[in-house]
Amino acid sequence: SAVISQKPSRDICQRGTSLTIQCQVDSQVTMMFWYRQQPGQSLTLIATANQGSEATYESGFVIDKFPISRPNLTFSTLTVSNMSPEDSSIYLCSASGYNEQFFGPGTRLTVL
Amino acid sequence: AQTVTQSQPEMSVQEAETVTLSCTYDTSESDYYLFWYKQPPSRQMILVIRQEAYKQQNATENRFSVNFQKAAKSFSLKISDSQLGDAAMYFCALRAGGTSYGKLTFGQGTILTVHP
Incomplete structure (x- = not known):
């Protein structure tokens, strides 16, 4: 099994800014x-x-809006770019095991 | 492409009673997994039970069991002796093999309320 952590757990952001989730x-x-x-x-x-x-x-979904990095086998980032209120969501990271899918706790994003 | 359909937006059950959540799916793959996930208000996705498509025997995990009807592409979840802690959103999900390996397709979810 795998344990996944995400940062931040939640954030409130202004329209037009970007947020990177780890x-x-x-x-x-x-x-x-x-x-x-x-x-x-x-x-x-x-x-x-x-x-x-x-x-x-x-x-x-397009790369300009949601650029993603994965520099190694244990870490990834998702950036939500030029945010609008419609981007307010929970973003979840997931990883595949042999017969199971693991999920992080999610990042709750609110865009004002 | 894969699709998963949960036709029950909300269900309710009395504590200690039994409830069944429905799920139908469609895939052209012969090798796939089916899952039921529970998502409480904490939003953490918790695996409830999984079923390998090649296995004819229905999966069981304590109070949770499935009725897997492969020909009908049906995968329902039965919760026995319901407890207050079972209250959550439940998602049915499909993970196919081939080029879609690892990707989950989710149903719309069913909100389960448990009454004391």
């Missing part, structure tokens, strides 16, 4: 992902964070 896994994992959960909604996959190469984005 995700740390306590063991090496092959695949890491970032999900968004809008208020009262389900989880939607933003992208797969690839170690040493550019992230793979899902339809509707």
Whole structure:
């Protein structure tokens, strides 16, 4: 199993600014992902964070808005750029195990 | 593409009673996993139970069991002897193999209320 931590746990930001969310896994994992959960909604996959190469984005998400880094097998960051109130969501980091998916505690972002 | 559908936005149950949450899915992959996750107000995603598609036997974890109907693409969760701590949002999720390996597709969620 893997334990995932995220920082910050929550933040309130102003429109037009950017926020970087950090995700740390306590063991090496092959695949890491970032999900968004809008208020009262389900989880939607933003992208797969690839170690040493550019992230793979899902339809509707672009690198300019959500740049992702993954410098090694245990760490990834997601930046939410040029934020608007519509970006207010919970952002969750996830990692794949053999037959399980692990999740971080999430970052609750509020954009004013 | 994968889809997961939870048709019950909200469910309620009396403490100590049994409740079943429904989930249907669609995938063209033959190798996949199905999961039920619980998300309490703390927002931490907690794995409740998982089912490998190649296994015919339904998974069971203490008070939680599934009814996996592969041909019907149905994956319901039964919670027995419901407890107040079971109150949460429940998500059904599919993880397919192939090029989608590791990616989870989630249903819309079911809010479960447990009445004392």
